[in-house]
Amino acid sequence: MSATAIRDLRVPGDRTPGHAWPWRGLLLPLALVVLWQVWGMVSGNVRTPLPTRVLAAAGALIASGDLFSGITQSLGRVFAGFAVASLIAIPLGLAMGASRAVERNVDPLVESFRPIAAIAILPLAILWLGTGTAAAVMIVAYAAFFPIVINTIAGAKRVDPTLLRAAATMGLGKLKTLRTVVVPAALPAIGVGLRIGMGVAWTAIVAAELAVGAKAGGGATGGIGQMMFVYYAYSIELNRIVVCMIAVGLVALALDRLIRLGMRLLMPWLPR
Amino acid sequence: MTAKAGARLPTPLVYLRTMAVFIVVWALVARWTGNVALLPSPLAVIDALVDLVRDMELFVHAGISFGRMLISVTLASALAIPLGLLMGLSRTLDAVVDPTIEVLRPISGIAWIPLALFIFGIGNALPVFIMTYTAFFPIVLGTVAGVRSVDRRLIDAARTMGVSYRTIITRVVVPAALPSLLVALRLGLASSWTAVVAAELIGAPSGLGYAVEWYRELLMTPQVMSFIAVIGLLGYVSDRAVRALATRFTPWAVETRADA
Numbered sequence: 001m002s003a004t005a006i007r008d009l010r011v012p013g014d015r016t017p018g019h020a021w022p023w024r025g026l027l028l029p030l031a032l033v034v035l036w037q038v039w040g041m042v043s044g045n046v047r048t049p050l051p052t053r054v055l056a057a058a059g060a061l062i063a064s065g066d067l068f069s070g071i072t073q074s075l076g077r078v079f080a081g082f083a084v085a086s087l088i089a090i091p092l093g094l095a096m097g098a099s100r101a102v103e104r105n106v107d108p109l110v111e112s113f114r115p116i117a118a119i120a121i122l123p124l125a126i127l128w129l130g131t132g133t134a135a136a137v138m139i140v141a142y143a144a145f146f147p148i149v150i151n152t153i154a155g156a157k158r159v160d161p162t163l164l165r166a167a168a169t170m171g172l173g174k175l176k177t178l179r180t181v182v183v184p185a186a187l188p189a190i191g192v193g194l195r196i197g198m199g200v201a202w203t204a205i206v207a208a209e210l211a212v213g214a215k216a217g218g219g220a221t222g223g224i225g226q227m228m229f230v231y232y233a234y235s236i237e238l239n240r241i242v243v244c245m246i247a248v249g250l251v252a253l254a255l256d257r258l259i260r261l262g263m264r265l266l267m268p269w270l271p272r
Numbered sequence: 273m274t275a276k277a278g279a280r281l282p283t284p285l286v287y288l289r290t291m292a293v294f295i296v297v298w299a300l301v302a303r304w305t306g307n308v309a310l311l312p313s314p315l316a317v318i319d320a321l322v323d324l325v326r327d328m329e330l331f332v333h334a335g336i337s338f339g340r341m342l343i344s345v346t347l348a349s350a351l352a353i354p355l356g357l358l359m360g361l362s363r364t365l366d367a368v369v370d371p372t373i374e375v376l377r378p379i380s381g382i383a384w385i386p387l388a389l390f391i392f393g394i395g396n397a398l399p400v401f402i403m404t405y406t407a408f409f410p411i412v413l414g415t416v417a418g419v420r421s422v423d424r425r426l427i428d429a430a431r432t433m434g435v436s437y438r439t440i441i442t443r444v445v446v447p448a449a450l451p452s453l454l455v456a457l458r459l460g461l462a463s464s465w466t467a468v469v470a471a472e473l474i475g476a477p478s479g480l481g482y483a484v485e486w487y488r489e490l491l492m493t494p495q496v497m498s499f500i501a502v503i504g505l506l507g508y509v510s511d512r513a514v515r516a517l518a519t520r521f522t523p524w525a526v527e528t529r530a531d532a
Contacts, residue, residue: 025367105290108286108290108291109294115508118466120484120503123473123485123500124496126488127310206380206383210386210470210474245384249378256378
């Protein structure tokens with residue numbers, strides 16, 4: 001996307017020395033943190049989360065290993081559910097994108113279930129699979145399935161028809177065409193689907209663990225979402241909740257970057 | 273065989289056929305399971321749905337959730353669209369504000385639920401806060417991207433002709449950014465609808481998410497499935513509504529399915 005499109009058009013009074021101060025992006029976050037600290041010290045009580053207290057809580061949670069075990073437990077579920085979703089969604093999406101008949105027949109199912117949020121399925125998952133890891137994995141798989149399948153379909157459809165005709169002319173079988181023509185052409189779109197799916201999956205696991213904690217009376221589920229709920233409902237430690245929130249954000253960012261990096265390594269021919 | 277039949281039948285019929293197969297399979301599995309609490313038959317779900325419609329319970333909860341979503345998306349748009357426009361126009365503002373947005377964005381709205389429960393308590397404010405937060409990011413980023421994608425030559429042309437700054441914004445930038453803005457609105461709507469269910473499931477005494485969880489605790493699975501279906505239906509309808517808006521106001525913009 002052209003980031004420089006309308007550099008000339010500015011809000012009145014907006015001076016644009018291209019490289020004014022590279023650290024200006026830090027101004028607002030810093031100001032907000034300082035404001036938060038001051039406001040909390042003036043008007044808060046002992047439990048009000050403050051940046052300094054959050055830092056202390058983060059130190060304690062990291063030192064005790066609680067934070068890491070929570071994150072790894074959640075990540076394990078995310079990867080399991082994500083793997084299930086990819087294993088179903090990529091072949092299905094390729095088949096739907098490559099064959100008009102398959103698409104027409106399966107699309108109604110995909111489109112009917114797509115608007116149903118993964119969290120809405122959670123009560124059913126608890127009913128069927130209990131409050132443990134299996135239910136969480138099902139939610140993650142459900143959430144990640146749709147972005148992956150839809151992007152795979154779009155990718156498989158974007159294949160240059162000339163290439164398909166060339167393959168047909170040279171007498172390539174259907175499977176071989178799929179493997180050597182359709183899949184490579186669809187890879188970038190599949191990568192996008194995986195990236196979006198991973199983001200959705202991570203959001204879903206936090207929601208699922210939170211809700212299981214809230215509704216199934218604690219339960220021995222573990223994971224970062226569960227930790228947050230325990231700090232909310234039982235030990236009332238707001239600073240630790242904020243630490244968990246930051247951790248959730250950092251992991252989301254790391255997962256996103258990881259998949260971007262993977263895509264760039266796998267597909268060095270892509271722009272950027 | 274299906275390949276040929278599928279190619280000839282009109283799309284609505286194919287849709288009906290697929291769903292019919294799905295419902296028959298579901299009915300057979302339900303009969304094999306033989307446990308209404310675990311997997312009710314399609315008929316039991318329709319029964320429950322009719323009951324919920326008849327005593328208006330369905331509309332009450334759906335109305336509450338839908339109202340919360342409308343309020344939240346309105347709030348989010350009121351904050352995000354002006355901010356996005358300014359950020360798209362001003363590199364300074366963008367450089368100052370964008371890092372903050374990028375820091376907050378990975379923290380999903382759902383992760384705010386425990387803290388927000390403390391601040392707002394259980395009630396209307398919690399789901400509205402969570403949904404506004406969730407809808408804010410796609411809308412602001414979409415608006416920025418839309419403003420940035422405005423064709424430079426159009427602006428230059430307008431400037432050459434001595435068009436005033438304000439008119440350039442209202443007549444060139446905003447119309448050109450509109451398609452991307454509407455896509456952003458759709459994404460915001462979809463993500464806030466996902467968040468409402470989570471927020472209501474955990475921290476609201478009413479709404480569709482609450483109803484789903486309430487009936488699960490009572491092991492009344494037909495009602496659970498009815499409400500899940502309504503959640504899907506409302507999500508679908510609101511997405512269609514924004515799409516219809518998009519084709520009405522920006523008929524020139526081509527949309528693809530993969531942008532969701």
